[in-house]
Amino acid sequence: MDFDFxxxxESLRDAVRRWVDKDYGFEHRREVVRAGGQSSEDWQALAGLGLMGLAVPEAHGGMGFGAVDAMVVMEELGRGLVLEPYAQVALMACSALQAAPEALQAAWLPKIAGGEALVVLAHQERAARYRLNHVTTTAVSGATGWMISGAKSVVPCGDRAxxxxxxxxxxxxxxxxxGIALFLVERSAAGVTTQGYLTQDGSRAAEVKFANSPAQLISLDGHALLELAVDVGIAAMCAEAVGAMDRLVAITAEYLNTRKQFGVVISSFQALRHRMADVKMQLELARSMSYYxxxxxxxxxAQRRRALSQAKYQLGQSTRYVGQQCTQLHGGIGVTDEYISSHYFKRLTAMELQFGDSLHHLGEVSARMQNTAGVFA
Known part of the structure; x- marks a missing residue:
């Protein structure tokens, strides 16, 4: 199989990498965290590169690119630890909106492509434990349209969407x-309240509540559409994690080639070289599963859901191993806020918990194995 890009x-990758290297350095990222975890200037820069319209159909002002192109972008954003909720808006929200009535698509997809609107998936509920079928938020249809009531947790940039x-x-x-439907609810709608906060990895999230808030119906087949949007998010996160781990391994290798003990660089110690080889192996396992x-x-x-759970499980194993080993190889400096590797470690740790942790997805894979004895289809 040909895995060449x-x-x-490759031109797309180079464009994103140049922007990250030039305009999204470590100190800039720390400033964004101090300012609340999201930057409208950086959001417009991503739109200026054309990235916001990557998955938007051409009929609505986008480029209509595919999943592999999105993977390339996410790897580079992961390498730069970019905080903007790019995947949540440009990939996940777009995948859901493409099943909406034409009028709703025409109202929102061009705005997303132009960087004028930040639309995010708000699906997590406190008691769900990653189960997409657990939905207690309710919607009723009345004379004036649909009204929605309930609460969603850890919504990306929810207070700014x-x-x-x-x-x-x-x-x-x-x-x-x-019985699950999917709706679009504007943040400015009556009855919508948000409470924003910073997450452990420096990004921004919010608790969102709806109280008889006006909503526009996207689809009555909401569960299947929600599964697709989350699977798109998992694939994007796998690519982002590969980019982040790739950069963390490079930072660690540079440190080992610089730090000296007993008059020699510690990269000459055989035990540390073996540990770096194991780290590289986990990175490549994650990369192959990201492609998968x-x-x-x-x-x-059915096949897509199992494949994405398999990938997410390997992602969890790799991010935990690479993050922990690289942090230990740095020693004490690896856990300081002033040093960049600690921020990669925090982001990789957060990824393991998003869209279902490793145990959840191991259960999903097990439930879908049937008689294949674990052999990938």
Whole structure:
């Protein structure tokens, strides 16, 4: 199988990498964290590169690129530890909105492509434990349209978003996969309240509450659409993690080639060289599973869901191992806020918990193995 990237994809990678290297250095990132974890200037810079319209269909002002192009972008954003909720808006929200009525697509997709609107998925609920079928937020249809009530947690940039894509129950029990619809709710709508905060990795999130808030219906088949959006997010995160781990390994190798003990650089110590070899192995395992996740996004839902859980499980194993080993190889400086590697470690640790932790996805893989004995389809 040919895993070479096209010339256009390499040009895309170079453009994003140049922006990260020039305009998104470590000190700039720390300033963004101090300012709240999100920067409108950086958001417009991403839009200026054309990245916001990457997955938006050409009919709505985007470029209509595919999953591999998105993977290339996410690797470079991960390498730079970029805080902007790019994947949540440009990839996840766009995938959900493409199933919306044409009028709703025309109202929001061009704004996303132009960087004028920040639309994020608001799906997590406190008791869900990563289960996408657990939805207690409710929606009812009345004379004036749909009204939604409920609460969502850890919504990316929720207090700064222009609109939310939120699953809500229109029928059935709290854990029933049927009866879930997907809605778009504007943050300025009546009854919407948000409480923003910084997360451990420096990004921004919020608690969002709806109280009889006006909502626009995206699809009554909300569960299947939500699964697709989350799978797109998992694939994007796998690529982001590969970029982050790749950069962390390079930083660690540079440190080992500079730090001296007993008059020699510590990279000459055989035990440390063996540990770096193990770290590199975990990085390459994650890279191969990132490719696997991206290439499986176009499969049937059952095969896609299992593939993405397999990838997310390997991602969790690799991020934990690479983050911990690289931090230990640095010694005490590796856990200081002033040193860049600690921020990679925090981001990798947070990734392991997003969209389901390793144990959750191990259970998902196990439930979907059937008679294949773990052999990938």
């Amino acid at each position: 096209t010339d256009d994809q 222009d609109a939310f894509i939120a699953p809500a129950r229109v029928s059935g029990a709290a854990d029933d996969a049927n 996740a991206t290439l499986k996004l176009g499969e049937a839902p």
